[in-house]
């Protein structure tokens with residue numbers, strides 16, 4: 001998950017798309033009793049004259065585990081678009097990179113965190129465990 005910016009510039013590849021699979025660490029899944037097996041990351045980058053790099057990426061994954069209300073099996077497809085900027089000079093708003101290589105992992109991890117629902121339900125109107 002790296003963009004070798006210097007090399008891409010040398011080869012005149014200022015904009016391109018990319019696609020890769022990523023297995024996130026278990027602690028990246030915040031929903032109780034659930035997991036994310038694999039994340040499909042699709043995106044494109046564009047390198048600007050000032051060496052800042054715009055990255056648009058979409059994360060797609062299946063969140064699966066137990067319903068937060070009734071504990072039966074549940075799953076949900078999640079898709080989330082994130083648009084970020086990597087800059088070679090540190091600032092408060094953007095991701096920093098050293099002007100040479102971009103590691104996309106922090107941006108991908110953030111997209112996975114931001115895209116997660118707080119709970120996972122087996123069906124929209126799950127009433128929880130039936131105690132009658």
Ligand SMILES: [Zn+2]
Nearest residue numbers: 067070122126
């Ligand atoms: Zn349920």
